[in-house]
Amino acid sequence: MSRPRVAVIGAGWAGLAAAVELAPLAELTVFEAGRVAGGRARAVDADGVALDNGQHILIGAYRECLRLMRAVGVDPDAVLLRLPLQWRQADGVAMRCPGLPAPWHLAAGLAFARGWRWRDKLALARALSSLKKDNWRVGDALTVAEWLAALGQPARLIETFWRPLVLSGMNTPLARASMAACAAMLRDSLGASRADGELLLPRVDLSRLFPEPALAWLAARGATLRLGQRVGRLDARAGGVTVDGEAFDAAVLAVAPYHAVKLTVPLPWHDEVKRWRFEPIYTVYLRFARAPRLPSVITGLAHGTAHWLFDKGALTGDAGWLAAVVSAAGELAEAAHGEVVARVLADLRGVDPTLGQPLQARVIAEKRATFAAEPGRCRPDVRLAIQYAYLAGDWMHPEYPATLEGAVQSGVTAARALIDDLGLSA
Numbered sequence: 001m002s003r004p005r006v007a008v009i010g011a012g013w014a015g016l017a018a019a020v021e022l023a024p025l026a027e028l029t030v031f032e033a034g035r036v037a038g039g040r041a042r043a044v045d046a047d048g049v050a051l052d053n054g055q056h057i058l059i060g061a062y063r064e065c066l067r068l069m070r071a072v073g074v075d076p077d078a079v080l081l082r083l084p085l086q087w088r089q090a091d092g093v094a095m096r097c098p099g100l101p102a103p104w105h106l107a108a109g110l111a112f113a114r115g116w117r118w119r120d121k122l123a124l125a126r127a128l129s130s131l132k133k134d135n136w137r138v139g140d141a142l143t144v145a146e147w148l149a150a151l152g153q154p155a156r157l158i159e160t161f162w163r164p165l166v167l168s169g170m171n172t173p174l175a176r177a178s179m180a181a182c183a184a185m186l187r188d189s190l191g192a193s194r195a196d197g198e199l200l201l202p203r204v205d206l207s208r209l210f211p212e213p214a215l216a217w218l219a220a221r222g223a224t225l226r227l228g229q230r231v232g233r234l235d236a237r238a239g240g241v242t243v244d245g246e247a248f249d250a251a252v253l254a255v256a257p258y259h260a261v262k263l264t265v266p267l268p269w270h271d272e273v274k275r276w277r278f279e280p281i282y283t284v285y286l287r288f289a290r291a292p293r294l295p296s297v298i299t300g301l302a303h304g305t306a307h308w309l310f311d312k313g314a315l316t317g318d319a320g321w322l323a324a325v326v327s328a329a330g331e332l333a334e335a336a337h338g339e340v341v342a343r344v345l346a347d348l349r350g351v352d353p354t355l356g357q358p359l360q361a362r363v364i365a366e367k368r369a370t371f372a373a374e375p376g377r378c379r380p381d382v383r384l385a386i387q388y389a390y391l392a393g394d395w396m397h398p399e400y401p402a403t404l405e406g407a408v409q410s411g412v413t414a415a416r417a418l419i420d421d422l423g424l425s426a
Contacts, residue, residue, distance in 0.1 A: 012039020015254030017411030
């Protein structure tokens with residue numbers, strides 16, 4: 001039997017994950033509207049400098065990300081800096097978990113954390129114990145803010161731990177963030193093994209981390225790559241699908257939810273997805289004559305405009321460069337980029353008062369960086385009502401907020417559903 005023709009629409013991390021899974025079994029065509037693969041986790045050219053369109057942290061629990069990186073020839077140990085689970089803020093808390101087995105690593109980290117009173121530490125330990133006792137499951141209608149209030153979590157703990165955690169991990173304000181999704185995130189980080197909770201910080205730009213190696217790997221295996229080609233329609237046909245009128249045996253639709261709605265005939269889940277909200281992320285890149293003096297290569301701020309600071313010189317070798325991330329940055333929508341830079345500079349000078357003026361400054365605003373991880377969000381089934389068509393994307397993961405691991409897992413799930421339905425085997 002000849003290999004089936006399969007279209008993968010979208011070359012973000014979800015689409016590329018699906019394509020890598022399918023490559024040994026299918027004749028692949030990968031469509032991507034942009035001229036660069038990677039979706040919302042890629043490098044962009046900024047006046048000759050490669051800057052990521054957002055900063056991403058992986059953790060040891062991202063098994064599918066790490067597996068597929070290895071599959072396309074990327075050594076995670078060479079491109080990721082592995083750090084123990086830690087929480088370092090310039091104006092708040094300093095915690096670092098030692099190399100003990102779980103859960104003792106977290107208990108010791110909490111015990112010796114600086115910036116929290118014992119009341120705060122015990123309150124956090126009780127909250128995590130409560131989640132573990134409930135098997136990390138929380139009612140789907142609860143927001144994080146409601147859950148924290150019910151547990152009586154201290155204001156300082158909310159300010160220095162829960163709020164930064166939810167903003168960075170879920171890109172959604174506490175008052176609207178789903179506690180069920182937060183619990184799933186905590187289960188696979190603080191509640192898992194020591195290795196699962198370790199931080200993995202990219203030492204290379206995001207395109208080199210997975211998208212570019214994946215494209216090269218796919219091309220070497222005969223896949224057709226159509227970058228810069230926007231798809232307008234996915235339709236059913238007898239025994240397969242058509243992509244803008246071109247016949248395929250099956251297709252994986254790995255695009256943002258609002259694009260998936262436009263590409264398909266009216267389907268039951270469209271009305272639900274149309275109600276979803278999306279949150280922006282701003283990344284401010286600054287280059288200085290000397291490297292800013294930060295407590296760590298990744299440093300949090302409990303107060304201020306920026307939430308996390310990344311020392312790009314220490315991570316990627318880009319001397320003098322720093323990246324500042326503002327999550328759920330809706331308040332900046334009306335601000336000029338010059339104002340955003342000025343606010344981040346004020347934050348930085350609170351950390352390093354001797355810092356001079358930046359030599360370069362660039363603001364990258366992803367207006368719809370992630371879906372808002374709110375309670376009661378229903379995800380569509382991986383199998384579209386269109387036969388032999390499948391959905392993928394970080395928004396398709398049944399538990400997680402928008403994460404790289406959620407995107408990759410969704411791509412793998414879609415590919416395996418397609419393989420099962422077409423009866424393919426290696």
